[in-house]
């Protein structure tokens with residue numbers, strides 16, 4: 080696979096604060112890459128450097144085979160939705176898109192623009208002034224303008240934040256569609272479920288560095304080698320009782336937490352789960368439920384701090 | 385307004401033509417610019433009619449050595465000299481900083497090179513003035529019977545300078561409220577300072593003499609090219625500043 084973005088030791092400092100200090104990252108052609116990190120981690124700063132909104136402090140990057148010094152040459156192939164940008168409020172939706180389309184070298188007809196607005200969930204808002212759009216509608220039209228001019232790389236900074244669930248699902252579908260058309264997508268989001276679902280690879284940004292990098296599954300499996308099990312019993316198992324009982328067991332059980340009626344424990348191996356259930360029943364507990372706790376990207380995220 | 389854009393420029397290189405065209409058409413849409421156009425047109429018409437109805441005055445002017453053309457265009461030339469900066473500021477003081485304030489500039493810089501944004505906007509505004517002044521000159525031509533090309537060129541060169549200066553101010557001062565205020569101050573003071581500096585020999589007036597356009601306006605000569613050069617310098621500095629800026 081070809082690299083479409085190649086970042087080496089890219090750094091940004093605002094005044095005396097180092098926001099990013101040495102990002103190394105490659106993004107491959109055709110993948111959906113999800114970038115996560117807490118508020119102020121520097122995701123937008125990173126994206127803004129890649130897209131020519133702000134200047135780098137040091138380091139370098141290559142994008143679509145072109146060095147950052149020649150970024151102007153490839154702007155036509157990159158579609159961008161920046162984190163904050165106002166739209167031209169006085170324009171009507173369709174007029175705005177046609178203007179953006181011209182700047183992006185788009186050749187579609189007026190009918191195609193109307194179709195695009197429909198696809199993005201803005202049917203009927205074509206003739207409305209952007210001033211009168213709701214937050215979510217503005218978000219949608221910002222996404223739409225990033226798709227103009229048939230870019231091969233699409234960079235979206237929090238495309239679904241603030242959208243209603245249905246619209247967010249539509250945008251996720253759209254992203255998957257775009258990937259199937261062969262496009263590369265770099266996006267950020269605070270919705271970790273979303274990132275988990277649609278990203279081929281994920282990067283976690285923290286302390287100005289890419290702290291973790293991999294497929295969602297790799298990240299989830301890497302966090303701990305232990306298996307998490309949630310148990311629901313009658314009477315309800317307490318941590319105290321568990322400690323008492325497990326003292327006599329020939330395998331390790333580690334209490335993690337209680338969640339409502341469940342007790343979550345960690346065990347090292349698969350067969351310990353079988354042993355655990357046997358021992359609990361043996362000790363007079365009625366075992367109602369025993370299920371594997373999936374590591375979520377959220378756990379990975381929390382642990383990466 | 386989204387009709388009439390030239391279709392043949394849809395290549396990567398000439399994308400700035402769309403910025404230019406939008407700036408040009410938007411310029412006509414404000415009340416301020418319509419008032420300015422009406423005002424200039426009215427003055428040209430009135431002054432030309434006045435001289436047309438008083439041929440004695442024209443002959444007298446002639447016999448004292450004046451060129452015929454200058455008397456018809458005197459009014460409009462004078463108004464542009466005195467109010468040109470004010471007018472250009474009024475219409476375009478926020479040409480750059482408004483987009484930075486609103487962050488709409490981000491939609492532009494991710495699509496086209498920054499120099500094309502600056503230059504595209506400049507040419508759009510220049511074109512607005514070329515057309516506006518042309519309207520006045522067409523009226524003058526119809527009434528006086530001659531086309532006063534050199535006077536037209538001189539007025540446009542003055543405006544070329546004024547527009548690049550205003551664009552420069554809008555690039556270095558990032559608050560549009562401030563440039564509106566500055567525009568009024570500079571629009572009034574620049575002509576005064578400029579004209580005084582032409583006739584003054586005080587040392588502190590020298591920079592104004594050579595940096596402001598008034599010294600180069602006395603006659604339609606080669607020195608008017610200096611206006612072009614200073615104007616281009618303002619534009620280049622603006623482009624450099626824009627390229628370095630985080631938006």
Ligand SMILES: Nc1ncnc2c1ncn2[C@@H]1O[C@H](COP(=O)(O)OP(=O)(O)OP(=O)(O)O)[C@@H](O)[C@H]1O
Nearest residue numbers: 093098116117118119120121122123124125162630
């Ligand atoms: N123009 C600027 N001047 C000074 N500091 C800035 C500027 N832009 C961003 N920062 C700082 O850089 C840091 C990273 O900001 P950035 O917007 O990249 O974070 P983020 O990861 O996108 O956060 P969020 O999830 O809230 O969008 C923050 O501490 C912010 O205050």
Ligand SMILES: [Mg+2]
Nearest residue numbers: 122123162236
């Ligand atoms: Mg952000």
